[in-house]
Amino acid sequence: MRYSYSTDEKLNRSTNKWMLIGVFLLVGIVAMFPLYRSYEPSSREGSREAQAASLAEEGETIWQLSCSSCHGLAGEGGSAPALNSKQFLQTASDDQAATLIAVGIPGSQMSAYSQDFGGTLTSEQIQAVVALIRSWESDAPDRPDWRDVVGG
Ligand code: HEC
Numbered sequence: 001m002r003y004s005y006s007t008d009e010k011l012n013r014s015t016n017k018w019m020l021i022g023v024f025l026l027v028g029i030v031a032m033f034p035l036y037r038s039y040e041p042s043s044r045e046g047s048r049e050a051q052a053a054s055l056a057e058e059g060e061t062i063w064q065l066s067c068s069s070c071h072g073l074a075g076e077g078g079s080a081p082a083l084n085s086k087q088f089l090q091t092a093s094d095d096q097a098a099t100l101i102a103v104g105i106p107g108s109q110m111s112a113y114s115q116d117f118g119g120t121l122t123s124e125q126i127q128a129v130v131a132l133i134r135s136w137e138s139d140a141p142d143r144p145d146w147r148d149v150v151g152g
Contacts, residue, residue, distance in 0.1 A: 052131050059132030062125055070109060075136055077143075078150055080109065084136040085143035097130050098123075 064073070071077060075084030082088065092100075102123070104112035113119035113126060121129070 055128045055131035056135040059128035082146040085146035086140045087146045089137040
């Protein structure tokens with residue numbers, strides 16, 4: 001028997017109709033992607049900022065207890081370098097700062113703060129302090145003398 005096209009006009013039209021609806025749905029779904037993608041990064045950006053802010057808040061407590069006596073309440077320095085300075089913030093990455101805080105600087109007053117090195121802070125707490133220090137960057141003063149410590 002030879003294959004023959006259906007001559008049932010009604011069936012044909014109904015098939016076409018559903019194909020058309022299918023195409024529209026597909027186009028609709030495809031169109032959603034760029035819309036979603038243009039929205040999504042901004043929401044991710046927002047939650048990253050919120051996370052950094054709450055981390056910095058936790059860091060503030062640690063800073064006051066463990067760091068401010070030498071580095072100053074606002075990081076302005078004292079018997080230790082001014083960490084709120086452009087000179088420090090623009091040269092040290094978060095990772096470098098975290099490592100310095102974790103292992104300390106041998107032969108100086110700067111001791112190791114990581115529990116792994118006999119200190120008192122967990123790595124989360126160190127991240128929190130780094131987030132606080134980083135939060136000073138937006139209005140960091142220019143301090144060429146940032147390492148000139150008072151009586152250090
Ligand atoms: C007992 C005093 C003292 C305390 C407390 C202290 N520091 Fe320090 N810190 C120093 C001194 C002094 C230096 C400079 C050491 C050197 O370069 O010889 C230093 C250096 C640093 C540096 C490196 C700066 C550079 O030279 O690049 C960082 C970062 C730092 N401290 C962070 C912290 C943080 C965060 C805390 C609290 C968890 C803290 N310090 C607590 C004395 C202190």
